[in-house]
Amino acid sequence: MxxxxxxxxxxxxxNYFEEFNKRMLDSLPEKEITEVEKPQEQKATVVDKPSMWVRVRPYLYMAAAFAGIFGMVKVFNMYNGTDISELARGMDDEKNAEELIMSGTSEYDILNYEDSVMMDAAGEELKSVTK
Amino acid sequence: MASRNTYDEAQVIEQLRDPAAARTAFGKVIEHYSSTLYWHIRRMVFNHDDANDVLQNTFIKAWTSIDHFRGDARLSTWLYKIAINESITFINKQKAQNNISIDDDDSFLVNQLESDEFFDGDAAQLKLQRAIATLPEKQRVVFNLRYYDEMKYEDMSEVLGTSVGALKASYHHALKKIEAFLQEND
Structure with a gap:
């Protein structure tokens, strides 16, 4: 074309190529021959199988921790006289009760209630003074 | 030549994997491929001494990274890849040393060809080399592999990692540019 x-x-x-081939082969850098390391001979002593106690120990520790937590909750409830679930129910009831009371009560009713409380307190105070 | 006939690539590849036999096997590789690779490199860098240096670098790189050679590829493909990379690296270094932009063509390499003691071409051959030197490097590689080495596009595709279609188009463009250069400088 x-x-x-x-x-x-x-x-x-x-004779360039003949000489080059020889020169090239001679000038090749030495390669590090990395021999595969032989695996270390296994020791004659046979490693003992782990004992039953060693194998079961972690599970026992875990069971003990759960038992401890359960016991602490029980003790806490005993001293408070109520358990947590009951308290939760109460809080729920109290909220419901407040909503029930407040729903049918006007602001006027509240003021009247506060006045009557104050009057009662004043009456009690007067009584104690006059005794 | 006798050694060329007895060259068994599969056997050589196997020997290259054996540390005790690798050096001798690589000697066979050098003997088998030095001439082919030299001429490819020479057509890239033009000067004999430079081609000699790049060829040495190619074999040293191949030797030091022989562990990375995948057995499923052909050794010739792998060596061509290294030779092409080394040639382009060399040309780019030359450009940097001569303050020539990396985007400029490689015409500067041909300037000393006339006075080169290892060039005995006539004016027409020199003009063709000048024309080839105006091609972008990758196009020049494609042109040289096809025109001089008569490499199949499929093999070229393996070496350059480019589709056959793109290589055909590249070769066609290269031919057109060379013809245009020869006509302009007639």
Whole structure:
């Protein structure tokens, strides 16, 4: 297509490739031959199987921790006279009760209630003074 | 030549994997491929001494990274890849040393060809080399592999990691540019 042939006109010194091949092989850097390390011989002593106590110990510790937590909750409830679930129910009831009371009460009723409380307190105070 | 005939690539690859036999096996690789790779490198860098240096670097790189060679690829493909990379690296270094932009063509490499004692081409051959040097490096690689080495596009595709279609298009463009250069400088 180009019509100039395929000889580029390059040449090499005489015996270039023979000499190059030899020189190249001689100049190759040494490669580190990494020998695969032999696995260490297994020791003659046979390692004992772990004892039953060693195997069961973690489960026992876990069971003891759960038992401790359960006991602490029981003791806490005993001293408070109520248990947590009951308290939760109460809080829920109290909220419901407040909602029930407040729903049918006007502001006027509240003021009247406060006045009557104050009057009662004053009456009690008067009584104690006159005794 | 006798050694070329007895070259068994599968056997050589197997020996390369054996640390005790690797060096001798690599000697066979050098003997088998030095000429082919030299001429490819020479057409890239033009000067004999430079081609000699790049060829040495190619074999040293191949030797030091022989553990990375995958047995499923052909040794020639792998060596061509290294040779092409080494050639382009060399040209880019030359450009940097001569304050030539990396985007400029490689015409500067041909300037000393006329006075090169290892070039005995005539004016037409020199003009063709000047034309080839105006091609972008990758196009020049494609042109050289196809025109001089007569490498199949499928093999070229393996070496360059480019589709056959793209390689054909690249070669076609290279031919057109060379023809245009030769006509302009007639």
């Amino acid at each position: 180009i019509g100039l042939g395929k000889d580029p006109g390059f040449k090499v010194p005489e």
